[in-house]
Amino acid sequence: MREIVFDTETTGLSFNSGDRLVEIGCVEMINRIETGRTYHAYFHPERAMPAEAQRIHGLSDAFLSDKPKFHEKVEELLEFIGDAMLVAHNASFDFGFLNGELGRLGREIIALDRMIDTVAMARQRHPGAKHSLDALCTRYGIDRSHRVLHGALLDAQLLCQVYVELTGGRQIGLTLVSDEEIAIPVLDEDPRVAQPRPMRLFPLSDDELARHAAFVARLKNPLWGADASG
Template sequence: MREIVLDTETTGFDPLTGDRLVEIGCVALFNHLPSGEVFHRYINPERDMPEEAFKVHGLSAAFLADKPVFAAVADSFLDFIGDAPLVIHNAEFDMRFLNAELARLGRPTLPMSRAIDTVAMARKRFPGAQANLDALCRRFGIDNSHRTQHGALLDAELLAEVYLQLIGGRQPGLELGVRAAAAAAGRAAPVERVARPPRPHAPSAAEAEAHAAFLDRFKAAPVWRRQAAEEG
């Protein structure tokens, strides 16, 4: 099963008032584990960079000036995500910006049904606790000391680790990965079997005598005794 962990950075909070995407970062998972595939693009927003947004991600208008516009990266982005589910922290925000960019190009938008919102997952699992990415990294012991500012690819990589913990940890993914790889090869997953020597079950003479005395107490002889008598 392929999933895409996705994060974006923007010039602000609302695409309807002119805010644009400035960075997209994606990490592909196979059976919940990183596959090594990543997609990362800086995007020229074709507008200025508000100071408040710059303080969050550190991407200036000057830095983004020579980067491609969204129209130039749209096809490669859509090819990368394919039809996989999208794992996003606060999915409504990122999906709104992605769909605004796609709609601006006259392209089909991404349905919200594709999104797996890790904020909702965290709030359901830990009611009343902080659900931001830094808090979840602390909760799960994930090293985020290098996250001095928001960055789409870095945040997607951290979110991939958080998502793995939210769904139950590493072991389920490893097991699924083995089964999926075996299925792809057209064979059943290997099962390790340990040979054990046969265990002796012969009763001692005293045990056999006690058992025979116990059977003698029944009015009707056991089936195997009757069969033995008939055969004899």
């Protein structure tokens, strides 16, 4: 099963209010194991970066000034995503911006039935607890010491580890083949009933027979030589 764990950074909280996507980071997982394939891009937002947004992710107007616009990278982004399920933390936010940018270009938006929201999963599994990415990393002992500012690819990589924990823990990755590929032996008899082993024959060589006869000949008054009537 192929899944894409992704995260976005934006100029604000609402695409419909004029905010834009400025960064996306995607990590490929197959059967809940990271494959090492990632996609990461920055986008020129075609508007000024609000100071409050810059304080969160550190992406300034100057940094983004020479970055491509979304329409210049959309094809390679969609090619990487393919038809995989998409995993995000507070996924409606990230889907809102991704589909907003796609809709702005007249492209087909991504169906919401492909969305997996790890915030919803965390609320169900840990009701009443904090469900931020930082809080879940702390809960599951995931090292985030290198996370100073929000960054789309780094956050997606951390979310991969959180997602594995939310879906059953690290032991999920131990299965390297699918159930269909595992050969299950079919027993002809009930394994709970002890079955007798077939008799094994150990034939003697002529030399072994000759040495045995010589040994027996040296025995004095062997029992099998006594007179049974005596």
